Amino acid sequence: MRRRHVTVDCARPYELATFWSRLTGWPTSGIDQPGDDEVLVEAPDPLPGLLFVRVPERRAAQNRVHLNWKPDGRSRDEEVERAVGLGATIYEDHRGPEDRGWVTLRDPEGNEFCIERQ
Template sequence: MILRHVTVDCADPYRLAAFWSEVTGWPVSGEDAPGDPEVLVEAPAPLPGLLFIRVPEPKAGKNRIHFDWMPADRTRDEEVERVIGLGATLHEDHRTPDGRGWATLLDPEGNEFCVERGAAERHP
């Protein structure tokens, strides 16, 4: 089997896809437009795309699954500040004085995701 998409229920698929496109640097599908009921952020192969689908009910609680992101070319703290600047909010800060830990953020619709230390921070 091949994992094709990770699907996220949401209120505004295009808005949320645009946010995640900015976070990841992956494009929103050229077939999608504002107002569409589902919008795809196309990941580079072999990664699965991020598919955002409109649902009528609001988010009700903590996500049962979430993304853990590791920045490729920034530090964890630089990445946290960058995604906050794109519209995320800091939810829980698990960073420690010794440089370990992670930050849990919320996307514009309140979905949790984490930013961990980058590879260079793990193995200086």
């Protein structure tokens, strides 16, 4: 069995997929438009894509699963700053001495993700 997508339930799939496309540098499928109920961010093989699907329910609790990211070509702190500039918010800061630790952020709909050090 092979992973195909990581699916994220959300209120505004196109807008959230656009955030994640900018953050990861991965393209959307190219056929998606604002208002679509499903939008795919295509990851390079062998990684699974990110599929954003509209659901009527609001997010009610902390994520049970979240993604951890390791910067490529930038430091953790530079990547955190870039994510915040794209619309993320810092949720918990676990950075420590000697450049150790990670930062937990929330995307524009409140889904948690972490950026670790390089």
